[in-house]
Amino acid sequence: MIKKGILGVLLLWSTPYFAQVFLQIDTLEEVVVINHYATKSGGPNAVQMSASLEETLDRDADLDLIRRGGYAAEVVYHGLSGTQTNTMIDGMRIYGACTDKMDPVTAYVDEQNLHSLEKKGSNDVTIHSLNLKLKRGEFVPTSKHYGSFYSSVNSNNLGTRYGGQYGFNSMRLWLLVNANGSRASNYSDGSNREVRFTQYEKFNAMASVGLKLGRNEFSATLVKDKAVDVGYAGLPMDVSSADALIARFEHQTMLGNTNINHQVYYNSIVHVMDDTKRDSVAMHMDMPGWSETKGISGRLNQTRGNWLLRAQYELVQNSRRAEMTMYPENEAEMYMETWPEVVRSFASVNPSATYYFNENYDILVSASLSTGVDKMQSPTGIKQLEVFGYTMPDGIQTNAGAGSARIRFRKSSFEHQLTLKAGNRAPELSERFGFYLYNSQDGFDYIGNPDLKNEQFLHVSDDVKFDQLGQQFYAKAYAYLFDQYIFGVQEPAYFAMTPGGGGVKIYENIGKAFILGGELGSSLFQSGKIPTTAVISYRYGRSERFGYLPQMSPLAFTLNHTYTWKKLQFGLSNKWVNRYNRASLSFGERNAKNYWLMDATISTNLPLKSTNILVELAGNNLLNQYYTTHLSWNGIPLMGRNISLMAKWSF
Amino acid sequence: MCAIDPINTSMKTLQTLFLAGLLVSAISCKKDNPDPIDSFEETISSNFTEIASQTIDSYTLTIYAQSDLIVGYNEIYMLLMDADGSYVSDYEVHPHPMMEMPMMMHATPFEYPKVVDTEKGFMRASTTFIMPSTAGDWHLDYHVHVMDEEYAFSFNPTVVSPEETRMLSFVGPDEKSYFLALVSPTAPEVGENNFEVVLYTKLDMMSFPAVTDATMEIEPWMPSMSHGSPNNVNPVHDELGHYMGKVNFSMTGHWEVKMTIKNADGTVLSDALAFDITL
Numbered sequence: 001m002i003k004k005g006i007l008g009v010l011l012l013w014s015t016p017y018f019a020q021v022f023l024q025i026d027t028l029e030e031v032v033v034i035n036h037y038a039t040k041s042g043g044p045n046a047v048q049m050s051a052s053l054e055e056t057l058d059r060d061a062d063l064d065l066i067r068r069g070g071y072a073a074e075v076v077y078h079g080l081s082g083t084q085t086n087t088m089i090d091g092m093r094i095y096g097a098c099t100d101k102m103d104p105v106t107a108y109v110d111e112q113n114l115h116s117l118e119k120k121g122s123n124d125v126t127i128h129s130l131n132l133k134l135k136r137g138e139f140v141p142t143s144k145h146y147g148s149f150y151s152s153v154n155s156n157n158l159g160t161r162y163g164g165q166y167g168f169n170s171m172r173l174w175l176l177v178n179a180n181g182s183r184a185s186n187y188s189d190g191s192n193r194e195v196r197f198t199q200y201e202k203f204n205a206m207a208s209v210g211l212k213l214g215r216n217e218f219s220a221t222l223v224k225d226k227a228v229d230v231g232y233a234g235l236p237m238d239v240s241s242a243d244a245l246i247a248r249f250e251h252q253t254m255l256g257n258t259n260i261n262h263q264v265y266y267n268s269i270v271h272v273m274d275d276t277k278r279d280s281v282a283m284h285m286d287m288p289g290w291s292e293t294k295g296i297s298g299r300l301n302q303t304r305g306n307w308l309l310r311a312q313y314e315l316v317q318n319s320r321r322a323e324m325t326m327y328p329e330n331e332a333e334m335y336m337e338t339w340p341e342v343v344r345s346f347a348s349v350n351p352s353a354t355y356y357f358n359e360n361y362d363i364l365v366s367a368s369l370s371t372g373v374d375k376m377q378s379p380t381g382i383k384q385l386e387v388f389g390y391t392m393p394d395g396i397q398t399n400a401g402a403g404s405a406r407i408r409f410r411k412s413s414f415e416h417q418l419t420l421k422a423g424n425r426a427p428e429l430s431e432r433f434g435f436y437l438y439n440s441q442d443g444f445d446y447i448g449n450p451d452l453k454n455e456q457f458l459h460v461s462d463d464v465k466f467d468q469l470g471q472q473f474y475a476k477a478y479a480y481l482f483d484q485y486i487f488g489v490q491e492p493a494y495f496a497m498t499p500g501g502g503g504v505k506i507y508e509n510i511g512k513a514f515i516l517g518g519e520l521g522s523s524l525f526q527s528g529k530i531p532t533t534a535v536i537s538y539r540y541g542r543s544e545r546f547g548y549l550p551q552m553s554p555l556a557f558t559l560n561h562t563y564t565w566k567k568l569q570f571g572l573s574n575k576w577v578n579r580y581n582r583a584s585l586s587f588g589e590r591n592a593k594n595y596w597l598m599d600a601t602i603s604t605n606l607p608l609k610s611t612n613i614l615v616e617l618a619g620n621n622l623l624n625q626y627y628t629t630h631l632s633w634n635g636i637p638l639m640g641r642n643i644s645l646m647a648k649w650s651f
Numbered sequence: 652m653c654a655i656d657p658i659n660t661s662m663k664t665l666q667t668l669f670l671a672g673l674l675v676s677a678i679s680c681k682k683d684n685p686d687p688i689d690s691f692e693e694t695i696s697s698n699f700t701e702i703a704s705q706t707i708d709s710y711t712l713t714i715y716a717q718s719d720l721i722v723g724y725n726e727i728y729m730l731l732m733d734a735d736g737s738y739v740s741d742y743e744v745h746p747h748p749m750m751e752m753p754m755m756m757h758a759t760p761f762e763y764p765k766v767v768d769t770e771k772g773f774m775r776a777s778t779t780f781i782m783p784s785t786a787g788d789w790h791l792d793y794h795v796h797v798m799d800e801e802y803a804f805s806f807n808p809t810v811v812s813p814e815e816t817r818m819l820s821f822v823g824p825d826e827k828s829y830f831l832a833l834v835s836p837t838a839p840e841v842g843e844n845n846f847e848v849v850l851y852t853k854l855d856m857m858s859f860p861a862v863t864d865a866t867m868e869i870e871p872w873m874p875s876m877s878h879g880s881p882n883n884v885n886p887v888h889d890e891l892g893h894y895m896g897k898v899n900f901s902m903t904g905h906w907e908v909k910m911t912i913k914n915a916d917g918t919v920l921s922d923a924l925a926f927d928i929t930l
Contacts, residue, residue, distance in 0.1 A: 329875075331874075383842025384841055497878050497901065
């Protein structure tokens with residue numbers, strides 16, 4: 001489950017190349033390998049090699065998925081909201097263009113673009129960040145071409161996926177291109193009923209090139225992602241098109257023992273909602289959204305004696321807007337700006353230092369400071385805020401800061417680390433400037449509050465790991481304490497704008513809140529016949545004023561086995577999740593029943609001359625459970641039994 | 652940027668408008684306009700519509716409005732010129748608006764002119780026409796007193812019904828007729844707008860005094876979506892039957908501003924009033 005860069009460090013500690021190699025280990029954070037086609041190793045994440053990005057993320061005990069349809073699930077880390085977790089694509093800031101969170105960042109990449117997911121804790125202003133690392137080529141002494149084609153079909157929603165990749169690695173140049181498509185019809189739930197508006201279609205392509213000139217390495221990457229006709233069963237609207245372009249230029253070099261990396265990037269998202277496929281809409285609406293981000297970021301890593309020093313900086317400018325035009329019958333059309341155009345510009349610095357006292361103890365100290373300004377560009381937006389009695393200054397300062405410390409003790413097979421992080425986060429755009437953003441789950445229109453204060457947090461995490469003779473056990477416990485917690489509070493004096501809506505909520509700092517959680521895990525018999533992993537996880541959250549916090553996953557237990565017989569590899573995964581009876585009613589959540597998901601796979605590799613064909617037959621939700629999770633938006637049921645067949649030819 | 656929209660400006664600020672207008676044109680139009688100082692005539696002609704002009708003996712009275720005259724509240728501006736073509740600054744005007752119908756005649760609510768520009772003798776009055784010209788002939792008579800002489804100017808303007816009603820009439824439980832006219836907003840915008848109405852009652856066919864002791868409540872409402880907007884300010888009496896408040900429109904589209912009017916005793920005169928306002 002957890003592959004820590006530090007394990008690598010541990011092995012390399014005593015070698016003379018320590019410093020050199022160390023620098024290549026980019027992060028000390030948790031890394032989840034995403035691309036299973038590329039990895040043939042076992043492990044719990046590799047039970048199903050044809051898993052989609054969302055399926056892979058869903059198997060991670062730290063992560064849960066908010067599902068609003070059959071596509072574009074939103075990742076939740078430890079029950080934290082999307083604004084408390086920062087999701088990036090390979091270090092690039094990117095912000096969805098949908099006011100209703102229909103386009104989480106993870107929707108704008110394909111698993112084929114990705115190398116791994118980094119779960120970062122220390123080096124960001126936000127509590128956590130998830131970094132989707134893109135695949136890249138390598139500079140290698142002997143040139144090599146490689147590539148693959150794959151295709152898969154699903155029984156449940158007649159979904160198909162296909163794609164191809166070509167790569168070339170050499171001493172001074174590498175190339176990597178891939179193109180991927182997928183489409184699916186509506187899926188059926190565990191009672192074999194079709195869940196309407198869960199269809200989707202997506203196309204994605206990535207091209208990346210790397211060049212090495214002396215000590216300088218350059219790379220350029222372009223990702224184009226377009227989803228069309230995406231159903232959102234949990235929402236009153238669908239998406240006709242979600243389009244992203246991501247571009248990045250990167251430079252990396254070594255100066256003495258300092259590794260320097262810079263990147264300049266740009267991304268642009270256009271997101272268009274669509275209500276024309278729904279049977280009954282009170283009134284037709286157009287709701288497009290735009291998001292554009294430009295950024296420069298860089299980092300320096302240096303080893304100096306027993307110190308590992310690291311500094312990062314970022315200059316980012318994000319411009320976002322979304323509007324809504326409604327067309328009542330025989331009446332003038334109505335127009336408003338749900339996200340009046342706002343440009344958020346910020347600069348952040350993040351110095352950190354790790355000191356290795358000896359082989360057993362090290363300490364990491366890190367600080368993050370971010371300063372910026374939100375400027376509203378739209379005169380209409382300023383006028384709209386007047387309605388709520390806010391006068392917009394020229395710009396609203398957006399400052400945030402965080403500091404963290406981590407002490408780690410390692411001795412032979414034992415590792416213990418204690419992490420402490422405190423800081424605050426600036427309100428997100430919706431929280432500050434959103435204008436009647438309809439939350440279809442609680443039925444309220446949300447209105448931003450330009451006067452919000454930063455949300456304060458304190459995070460403590462304690463991780464223990466024990467590894468003996470291939471049997472690994474770990475336990476982690478964590479707590480998040482918040483003050484000035486940002487939450488929507490009903491304002492009874494205001495009218496809902498959305499027809500049939502329950503009212504208006506205004507984002508406010510509601511005081512204190514906390515999340516407690518933990519995981520117990522083990523990885524057993526890794527060199528035996530049936531490698532097995534087991535994980536139990538649980539989270540609990542409350543706020544001072546509004547009872548249970550939303551998004552807290554109930555007790556969940558996962559058990560994975562793999563088994564190899566002759567040329568066949570078998571995988572079996574069982575996940576049991578307890579009932580959810582702590583729904584946050586003030587967030588419109590509903591309780592959910594307990595469920596048990598069983599997945600199984602059989603795969604084999606068929607060598608063909610110097611190439612390989614991987615065939616995998618997978619069954620998901622074999623018990624055909626009818627289930628909803630605590631994060632099923634409006635309680636939509638998830639997919640019932642699904643059998644998929646995947647073939648991949650690689651050279 | 653250089654345009655000055657007087658329609659947005661309430662009566663009270665008109666004087667400021669002139670000064671500011673000249674100033675703004677002088678400053679901000681510098682780049683586009685090599686001759687920065689607009690003449691008084693240009694300012695008038697760019698901001699007002701000439702309704703009519705009449706010459707009696709050596710005096711010419713010209714009346715202006717912000718647009719065509721409509722059923723409802725109209726600001727009417729006037730200038731008096733003598734035979735030399737110079738503006739007369741010292742004169743008095745007594746308006747006598749009258750509707751002549753086949754069977755009867757009646758007056759309509761109006762306000763006496765006040766001087767806006769002392770030097771040029773530019774005056775502002777108002778007339779609240781309670782019906783369109785299709786019902787009969789409007790006579791807008793102005794008795795002008797200048798140099799101890801009286802001149803009776805008489806105009807015959809056309810009054811049209813605006814696209815959205817700007818005047819409502821009703822009979823209260825006291826059996827009196829009331830006329831409620833919308834003064835502002837004339838160019839409504841998303842956000843906060845000044846909301847100003849004027850209330851008259853009818854004593855007899857010739858007398859329409861202002862009601863100065865009513866209380867009013869407003870509620871903006873979007874009928875197609877069944878919602879209102881928050882933080883509105885109920886109009887309160889300012890002077891001469893004018894009531895000033897604030898109305899908030901959270902989006903463009905068709906709004907109704909519903910009104911309830913009570914008299915000094917708290918008796919509801921009407922709670923079924925609504926102005927349609929489309930942004």
